Amino acid sequence: MLLMLVGPGNLACSDKGGPGNAEWRVFAIEYGRSPRIGRSMLILGDKTKKKVPFAWEAWLVLGKNRKILVDTGFKDDELARHWDVRDYRTVPSGLAELGIKPGQITDVVLSHAHWDHIGNVLPYTHARVWMQKREFEWASKLVSKERPSRWGVRLVDIRALGVVRSRGLLHLVGKGAAVAHGIIFHDGGGHTKCVQWLEIRTGGPVGTVVLASDNAYVYENIKRLIPTGSTSKPDLDRLALKEMLKVASRPDLVIPGHDPGTFKHFPRVAKGIVEIR
Ligand SMILES: [Zn+2]
Numbered sequence: 001m002l003l004m005l006v007g008p009g010n011l012a013c014s015d016k017g018g019p020g021n022a023e024w025r026v027f028a029i030e031y032g033r034s035p036r037i038g039r040s041m042l043i044l045g046d047k048t049k050k051k052v053p054f055a056w057e058a059w060l061v062l063g064k065n066r067k068i069l070v071d072t073g074f075k076d077d078e079l080a081r082h083w084d085v086r087d088y089r090t091v092p093s094g095l096a097e098l099g100i101k102p103g104q105i106t107d108v109v110l111s112h113a114h115w116d117h118i119g120n121v122l123p124y125t126h127a128r129v130w131m132q133k134r135e136f137e138w139a140s141k142l143v144s145k146e147r148p149s150r151w152g153v154r155l156v157d158i159r160a161l162g163v164v165r166s167r168g169l170l171h172l173v174g175k176g177a178a179v180a181h182g183i184i185f186h187d188g189g190g191h192t193k194c195v196q197w198l199e200i201r202t203g204g205p206v207g208t209v210v211l212a213s214d215n216a217y218v219y220e221n222i223k224r225l226i227p228t229g230s231t232s233k234p235d236l237d238r239l240a241l242k243e244m245l246k247v248a249s250r251p252d253l254v255i256p257g258h259d260p261g262t263f264k265h266f267p268r269v270a271k272g273i274v275e276i277r
Contacts, residue, residue: 022204023182026211028255028262029059029094030272031073032085042217042258044227052218055260056116058091060098060228061200066180066242067100068107069127070198070211074119083164087272094125097270111213111257112188112195113139113161114152128180130163134174136161136269138193140245152192187249188215189240197240199247206277207249215240216256 035053059070071090074080080088092102102123110118110131121129139153148155165168175206177185182201189195191214198211215237217228227237248254255262255276266274 018196020204022202022206022272023063024200024202024204025062026200026206026209026276027062027098027204027269028266028276029091030055030263030275031058031059031081031094032056032062032080032088032089033260034083034085036084037165040176041229044229044237045229046096046229054217054258055263055264056085056088057258058094060095060100060254061183063180065212066106067104068094068179068183069105069124071111071117071213072108072120072124074116076115076119077219079119080116080161087273092120094272097273101219102265107179108197109183109185110135111198111211112192114159114192114214115149115154115157116160117225118157119154121157121164125167126169128171130171130173130177130185132185132194132196133178135192135194135196152206164268187240188213188230189227191215191237193272201237206253207220207277208247208253210244210248210254212244212256214253215244215255218259219261221256222254250253 029030034054038054039048039050041048041095056073058073061070075090100176103126104123105127108121108124108127108129140158141154142150142153143158161170173257175187182203184199184200185196188197195215197213197215200209202209217224221228222241225241228233231237245251246252263274266276269275
C-alpha cells in the first residue's frame with residue numbers, strides 16, 4: 001500500500017490537489033523528536049527562556065528514475081541520549097516505511113556539514129553524494145585527530161565522506177549547481193560556512209518547494225523573517241529567508257529544518273513521514 005502511495009508507477013495519478021503528473025514528489029521524514037529545546041537556539045534574540053519541541057528531519061525527493069535523499073540524519077545513540085531524542089530511529093528505517101532500501105537511493109544531497117545532517121552517509125552505497133566544495137573544505141580543515149569534533153562538525157563524518165570519495169561517488173559542486181532537472185542548490189545564511197537550501201521545481205500542481213534545512217529551524221523564522229539563534233551572519237540569513245519565500249510557490253512550501261509542525265501540516269503517508277504538497 002505504501003509502495004502504491006509513493007512508487008513511480010503512481011506519478012501519473014491526478015487526485016485532486018495532489019501531485020498530479022509531477023516530475024518530483026517531496027517527502028519529509030522525521031527520525032526523532034526532542035521535547036524541550038531552548039527557544040533561544042531557534043529564534044535569534046529570544047529572551048523567553050521557553051523550551052519547545054524540536055524535530056529531527058531528513059527529506060526525500062522521488063522522480064521517475066531518481067530517489068534523492070536530502071541530508072542523512074545521524075546514527076549515534078549517545079548523541080540521541082544527549083539531545084533527549086524520543087522515538088529515535090535512523091533515516092534508513094524511515095525509508096523502509098516507504099519500501100525503499102538505502103542501496104536504491106540514487107543521490108544524497110547534503111545541505112551542510114553538521115553531524116545531524118551528514119552523520120550517516122555510508123549506507124547509501126550506490127548514491128552520488130552532492131555537497132558544496134567550499135563547505136566540504138571548510139569542514140575538513142575544522143577537525144583533526146587532536147580535535148575530532150568542533151562547531152557541530154565531526155571527524156568521523158568527514159572520514160565517511162572520504163570513503164564516499166574512494167568509491168568515486170563524492171560530487172563536490174559550486175554555487176547554484178543543479179543536482180537534477182529542477183533541483184537547484186542555493187547559498188544560505190551564516191549557519192555554517194556554506195550552508196545551502198534547495199529549490200525543487202516539482203513540475204506539477206504543487207509548484208516549487210524549498211527545503212530550507214537549517215537556514216530556518218522553525219516556521220517562525222520564516223514567517224517573521226527572524227534568523228535562527230545559531231547563525232554567525234544574521235543579515236545573510238535574512239536575505240536567504242526572503243529569497244526562499246520568493247522562490248517557493250506558497251509560503252508554507254518553505255520547509256524549515258526542525259519544526260514538528262511540518263508533520264501536522266502536510267498529509268501523512270507513513271509513520272513519521274508526510275508528503276509536501
Ligand atoms: Zn540541523
